[in-house]
Amino acid sequence: GRGSLRLVRRPCRVMVLVNPHSGRGQALQLFTGHVQGMLTEAAVPYTLVITEHQNHARELVRKADLSQWDALVIMSGDGLLFEVINGLMEREDWEEAIQTPLGILPGGSGNALAASIHNYSQSPPAWNEELLLSCGFMLCKGLVVSLDLVSxxxxxxxxxxxxxxxxxxxxxxxxxxxxxxxxxxxxxxxxxxxxxxxxxxxxxxxxxxxxxxxxxxxxxxxxxxxxxxxxxxxxxxxxxxxxxxxxxxxxxxxxxxxxxxxxxxxxxxxxxxxxxxxxxxxxxxxxxxxxxxxxxxxxxxxxxxxxxxxxxxxxxxxxxxxxxxxxxxxxxxxxxxxxxxxxxxxxxxxxxxxxxxxxxxxxxxx
Ligand code: ADP
Ligand code: MG
The missing domain is CATH 2.60.200.40 (Tumour Suppressor Smad4)
Known part of the structure; x- marks a missing residue:
């Protein structure tokens, strides 16, 4: 519905980028505790990448072979997605690279995009683990919409x-x-x-x-x-x-x-x-x-x-x-x-x- 496209093939290969220091420093535990099981049950194969420093994710997606990935998912706050989007836009093949479906899981202290997508799904407000579960569920469904960017x-x-x-x-x-x-x-x-x-x-x-x-x-x-x-x-x-x-x-x-x-x-x-x-x-x-x-x-x-x-x-x-x-x-x-x-x-x-x-x-x- 709502003009969305079901473009993520199933089973799809997902790169999950986790910032272990975001939020209260629990992003990795939250992922393994709440999301991992959902992805396994939904038969979504993923590869976990734990960022080691600031701009690690940016450099990684700038150089990655994107044909290997159907989606890039960020388990952190908004800051890590900012890195990923800019890494994609810095590539020579930016026009194609930026078409890679992006997912967000609230793992930071500033989870504005996660709260926004939960809101777009017309669900009643949710916080913390409940918001995480909602975003994890959306990830399993894999519905893709276009996203405005601002230069x-x-x-x-x-x-x-x-x-x-x-x-x-x-x-x-x-x-x-x-x-x-x-x-x-x-x-x-x-x-x-x-x-x-x-x-x-x-x-x-x-x-x-x-x-x-x-x-x-x-x-x-x-x-x-x-x-x-x-x-x-x-x-x-x-x-x-x-x-x-x-x-x-x-x-x-x-x-x-x-x-x-x-x-x-x-x-x-x-x-x-x-x-x-x-x-x-x-x-x-x-x-x-x-x-x-x-x-x-x-x-x-x-x-x-x-x-x-x-x-x-x-x-x-x-x-x-x-x-x-x-x-x-x-x-x-x-x-x-x-x-x-x-x-x-x-x-x-x-x-x-x-x-x-x-x-x-x-x-x-x-
Ligand atoms: P929060 O919502 O808690 O601020 P963010 O995702 O915004 O979480 O991340 C905070 C900052 O940490 C961002 O500037 C991000 O680029 C940076 N960052 C990402 N990975 C790491 C890491 N492994 N170590 C330190 N900083 C990181
Ligand atoms: Mg931040």
Missing amino acids: VHLASKQRVFSFLSLAWGFVADVDIESEKYRHIGAIRFLMGTLVRLASLRVYQGRLAYLPIKEAPKPPRNSIKTSPPPSTPQGPPDSLLPGLDQPVPESWTVVREEDFVLVLAIYQSHLAEDLWTVPGALANDGLIHLFYVTAGISRPALLRLFLAMEKGAHLACGCPHLVYEKVKALRLEPLSPQGMITVDGEMVEYGPVQAHIHPGLARLICG
């Missing part, structure tokens, strides 16, 4: 691919500062939010975006042309000017320059208990852009995050919260120091811009 350009001209979020200000600070509470699991974000609220600050910057209604429609029978020579490997970002160029006329430039947070998200959940975009789908072709302007009180900001557990934050009537559906955006922080995260991972601080690529990847879901 993110950094000041150094590097480009990374993102499946979840681009954050600056409050959310990025909580993402990074709460990593030291990883051992307490998913509630590290609530903890981090409370700590950050105590030292709430304003972040200066410029924000501009291309609203969906202004986005040029691709011509119907467009002939595929090769990208201009300056384009890095991977799909061209046709909607983006160079970071040193002004944004086009069709873009909206936000008048405010004092923010508490800017968050671009393209899945329903930012964390297991943060239902940020109730209507989002893995392949809606949208960047859901949220920003909160300066002047919001601490209680009002806390109220937004608490309401987000039930996806009710937009109904709070908070005048500082703005939500737009966009195709592309640019953010230019003016504060000399700060943090920007992509999929919860810290990236280079400075001007960034982002561009949606609808359905570029594929995800085991539903």
Whole structure:
């Protein structure tokens, strides 16, 4: 149903990548305790790969013979999937490589994609082991849908691919500062939010975006042309000017320059208990852009995050919260120091811009 494709052959060969240090450091035990038996019963042959260091998975999938694998499954938080997606996009055969079905099992402290796919399956909310079982079950079913990716350009001209979020200000600070509470699991974000609220600050910057209604429609029978020579490997970002160029006329430039947070998200959940975009789908072709302007009180900001557990934050009537559906955006922080995260991972601080690529990847879901 829902336009999904049953493309994972059975029996299929699955590479399961486990980060033994993610979350509370129990990803491997959780896998053997809860998922292994399910896969065996469903006759899904898999090979377990335990990552030994950061970027191990990225290097591995960059070089792997992908004809050997029908799916790559990540048992960790969102950070390990970020590695895998970027490893695939760094390959010369990226166009084919990124078609490899990707699966996620919640083994980290930030399990936003796992919570999102559980939500897309229209199941009532689940956490911890229950969420793991739900995702394990989806893996056994092997239903594949397309997954939007967002290309993110950094000041150094590097480009990374993102499946979840681009954050600056409050959310990025909580993402990074709460990593030291990883051992307490998913509630590290609530903890981090409370700590950050105590030292709430304003972040200066410029924000501009291309609203969906202004986005040029691709011509119907467009002939595929090769990208201009300056384009890095991977799909061209046709909607983006160079970071040193002004944004086009069709873009909206936000008048405010004092923010508490800017968050671009393209899945329903930012964390297991943060239902940020109730209507989002893995392949809606949208960047859901949220920003909160300066002047919001601490209680009002806390109220937004608490309401987000039930996806009710937009109904709070908070005048500082703005939500737009966009195709592309640019953010230019003016504060000399700060943090920007992509999929919860810290990236280079400075001007960034982002561009949606609808359905570029594929995800085991539903
Ligand atoms: P969590 O949700 O707990 O943060 P992640 O999957 O996001 O879990 O992983 C956290 C970080 O650990 C990521 O930056 C990831 O790239 C990195 N990583 C992956 N494998 C390892 C490993 N074996 N040792 C240390 N770090 C790793
Ligand atoms: Mg993480």
